[in-house]
Amino acid sequence: MKVCIVGAGAIGGLLAARFAHAGFSTSVVARGDHLAAIRERGLTLASKGEEVNVRVAASDDPQALAREVGQQEVVFLALKAHQIPAMLPRLAPLIEPESVVVPAINGIPWWYFFREGGRFDGQPVRALDREGVMFSQLDPHRVVGCVVHAAAEVSAPGRIAWNGQGTFILGEPDGSLSRRINALADAMTRAGLEPKVSERIRDEVWMKLIGNTSFNPVAALTRARMDRINANAGLVTFIRAVMEELTRVADAYDIRRLVSIDRRLEIARSIGPVRASMLQDLEAGRAMEVEPLMGAVLELAAKVGLDTPLTATLYALTSELGANLSPGRS
Numbered sequence: 001m002k003v004c005i006v007g008a009g010a011i012g013g014l015l016a017a018r019f020a021h022a023g024f025s026t027s028v029v030a031r032g033d034h035l036a037a038i039r040e041r042g043l044t045l046a047s048k049g050e051e052v053n054v055r056v057a058a059s060d061d062p063q064a065l066a067r068e069v070g071q072q073e074v075v076f077l078a079l080k081a082h083q084i085p086a087m088l089p090r091l092a093p094l095i096e097p098e099s100v101v102v103p104a105i106n107g108i109p110w111w112y113f114f115r116e117g118g119r120f121d122g123q124p125v126r127a128l129d130r131e132g133v134m135f136s137q138l139d140p141h142r143v144v145g146c147v148v149h150a151a152a153e154v155s156a157p158g159r160i161a162w163n164g165q166g167t168f169i170l171g172e173p174d175g176s177l178s179r180r181i182n183a184l185a186d187a188m189t190r191a192g193l194e195p196k197v198s199e200r201i202r203d204e205v206w207m208k209l210i211g212n213t214s215f216n217p218v219a220a221l222t223r224a225r226m227d228r229i230n231a232n233a234g235l236v237t238f239i240r241a242v243m244e245e246l247t248r249v250a251d252a253y254d255i256r257r258l259v260s261i262d263r264r265l266e267i268a269r270s271i272g273p274v275r276a277s278m279l280q281d282l283e284a285g286r287a288m289e290v291e292p293l294m295g296a297v298l299e300l301a302a303k304v305g306l307d308t309p310l311t312a313t314l315y316a317l318t319s320e321l322g323a324n325l326s327p328g329r330s
Contacts, residue, residue: 001025001187004072004094006062006087008034008043010152010280011104012078013160015193017045020054022191027057027069035060037158046155047162066093074184076146077103080281081128081292084110088137100180101142104168106212106277107292108205108300114140115174116202118253120303127295144181145171145201147208151274163274166193171201206250207258212277213293214242215268217314219276220288220321227273236265242310249297252304278318288322290315 001024005016008028020026020043030038038058045052059065072094079087084103091101103109110128113120114135124132149167152160170185172178181197188195198204218229218239229235243261250257259267281288294315301308 001074001183002069002072003027003074003076003187004029004065004069005076005078006091007077007079007083008038008058009078010154010160010277011148011150012076013043013154014045014150014152014162014166015076015078015104015191016056017043017052017054017160018166018191018193019187020056021045021052024187024191025069026054027059027065027072029060029062029065030058031060033157034154037156041158044159045162046159047164062087062090063093071096072099074187075099075101077101077105079105080287080289081105081107081110082287082289085129085134085137088134091138095142098180099142100144100184101138102144102146102170102184104146104148105292106148106289107209108296109145109292110134111140111143111145111173112202112205112296114143115172117174125296125299127291127299140173143173144184145173145205147171147201147204149208151271153275153280167196168193169196169198169201169204171198171204173201175199175201200256202253203256203258206246206253206255207264209293209297210243210246210250210261211264211268213246213297213311213314214239216276216278216289216293217318219279220282220318223279223282225273225275225279226268226271230265230269238310240265242314245308245310246297249301249304249306249308252306253300282321282325285325288318290318290322294318 003019003024004027005012006029008030016028042053042055057069112125113123147169152162155161185195185197278288
């Protein structure tokens with residue numbers, strides 16, 4: 001299996017290192033100092049006192065990479081949601097007739113309503129796809145849904161620090177147990193990861209989303225790591241209220257509750273002194289994932305006539321925070 005990871009940051013770098021170490025033909029699309037380091041020294045994955053260094057084909061241009069390594073059987077998108085629209089049309093040189101595209105992303109995905117089967121089936125999520133063109137930029141039949149439960153950071157250019165947990169929940173948008181999804185799960189197992197196949201991938205999306213949408217904005221606004229947030233009773237009370245609000249939206253879409261709010265809070269406490277992804281982005285000066293974690297939720301809530309004041313407040317606060325930290329703003 002030939003595997004390309006587009007976006008070799010924390011999760012993408014983890015995927016690339018594991019696949020390459022297991023002997024898969026692996027390539028990455030990266031940029032900047034990270035790309036330069038990967039080309040010069042390879043990609044290093046550090047976990048629990050051990051290090052793995054792999055050599056992978058790397059480029060910032062999918063077309064140039066395709067000339068070097070050819071078309072790919074699996075393409076992982078490990079990008080931020082706002083980076084995906086510009087990338088989708090650039091993927092064409094890497095795609096063969098049977099290629100599978102796996103968006104390993106946070107929040108509501110742009111393909112959410114593709115083959116969803118409900119009253120909004122086939123509609124775009126405008127918070128993520130304002131022009132409604134992403135289904136034409138990449139055939140959504142290629143997409144396999146993916147929810148990531150792993151903690152990793154780019155600790156230095158060309159170097160990924162990983163906590164050793166690598167659960168990737170895979171699911172077809174229509175809930176089928178396809179041959180391609182089983183083949184992908186088998187490959188990920190051989191790469192030392194922990195794939196799980198779900199017939200209800202949107203349940204899994206919401207299970208993670210409810211934690212991300214409540215904790216991530218709080219982490220960015222307070223600059224606090226997860227252990228500090230969980231030690232603050234007032235913040236936990238607020239986060240619980242946000243989770244209750246989000247759960248009502250999920251219920252309106254017939255999403256099954258995989259865990260209780262109490263259990264979701266326990267999971268968050270077990271993470272320890274980790275910087276949430278939105279805090280990582282903020283401190284690195286990168287755009288935060290405001291739309292997939294909050295904007296899209298507000299859109300889905302509005303579609304079913306639900307008021308979500310706490311999520312709307314977090315959206316307004318983090319949107320303004322991001323705008324004031326953008327280049328050119330004082």
